[in-house]
């Protein structure tokens with residue numbers, strides 16, 4: 001047995017550590033209609049049940065993890081975890097998928113594009129120049145033009161999609177003209193200059209893509225939290241959450257990033273670690289298990305950290321919390337819940353309540369809102385055709401809803417939905433829910449000179 005084979009064997013052993021989790025599947029098939037790849041491709045092997053079957057076959061040594069069957073069907077999974085929500089047996093599909101992908105990656109190198117993207121995101125020396133040049137390009141207006149002019153074929157098609165995604169990440173000003181400011185809303189709104197009493201100390205995860213392409217969302221989140229009485233502490237020792245690396249089976253890198261964040265936030269000491277990106281929040285809530293697989297003490301620290309992770313919508317509008325009420329916006333809004341909020345974190349209610357708290361916002365129904373947008377981290381780029389088909393259906397649903405803006409709390413989803421809308425010629429912007437609340441507060445005069 002050579003070193004590579006020995007490595008695969010070790011990892012397949014790691015997958016066999018998941019036998020108990022795999023055994024929960026009773027093959028009922030309830031998950032099939034919820035799976036976007038199964039409903040598009042109609043192949044059992046591209047369904048959750050089929051993929052679990054393939055994992056079981058590798059675990060039992062009946063299937064080579066380097067085989068096309070294992071590699072291709074796992075690779076086509078979005079990792080959206082819609083199957084978990086509907087599964088009556090509580091199969092932890094997302095956890096199994098990450099371990100299976102670790103085995104798959106050891107058996108066969110992933111596509112060069114996927115490897116390149118994950119390498120670049122994981123190394124600041126590559127990531128920061130990439131993001132700096134992306135922002136420069138974005139401000140030139142060229143990506144918006146390229147998205148309109150390039151053909152949807154081959155490498156140019158990938159460039160067209162990447163351009164549309166970058167253009168979609170730009171600040172979208174026109175939506176702010178959709179409603180007149182009438183000053184602070186009447187009835188229950190605190191005075192514009194009121195500062196609620198401090199509720200506690202929170203640290204905001206800045207994220208990687210969020211920080212570089214959507215810094216305005218982080219700024220808006222800080223302003224809204226402060227306007228609601230939370231003290232927002234700057235946490236310098238933080239970094240990428242590791243979600244994309246975990247989803248790609250690069251668990252060692254994900255653990256390194258997770259441990260960095262645990263230490264960074266612990267050094268400052270906060271009551272809550274706030275996430276405004278669903279994928280990051282979901283990943284951080286799983287730090288205990290991720291770290292504990294390699295080191296029990298780190299696992300305990302990761303678990304304690306995970307208990308403090310909260311999505312910004314839950315902190316503002318979860319349980320009996322009610323956010324401050326700002327000025328009206330007069331907007332028809334479609335809310336598309338990110339999969340890693342709805343399915344992975346099982347959060348529904350707080351985002352809708354937060355949006356409904358903005359006077360003048362009319363939440364319009366969005367067909368198949370609980371289905372993935374096809375973005376799924378870097379999936380939209382690495383699987384342009386299937387991701388584009390799923391994303392195109394999402395964009396069509398947004399258009400059919402009659403909404404003036406679509407909101408979703410995850411940078412990848414904002415870019416994917418925004419890009420797909422652009423590619424259809426639509427001008428509906430994709431925003432983060434907190435941007436609406438922030439604009440409502442700004443119009444109400446809650447900030448008074450703060451940025």
Ligand code: SF4
Nearest residue numbers: 025026028029031087
């Ligand atoms: S719904 Fe759950 S138990 Fe049923 S086939 Fe799907 S994963 Fe297995």
Ligand code: SF4
Nearest residue numbers: 035077078080081083
């Ligand atoms: S994670 Fe999403 S794409 Fe993957 S099997 Fe489950 S429902 Fe299907």
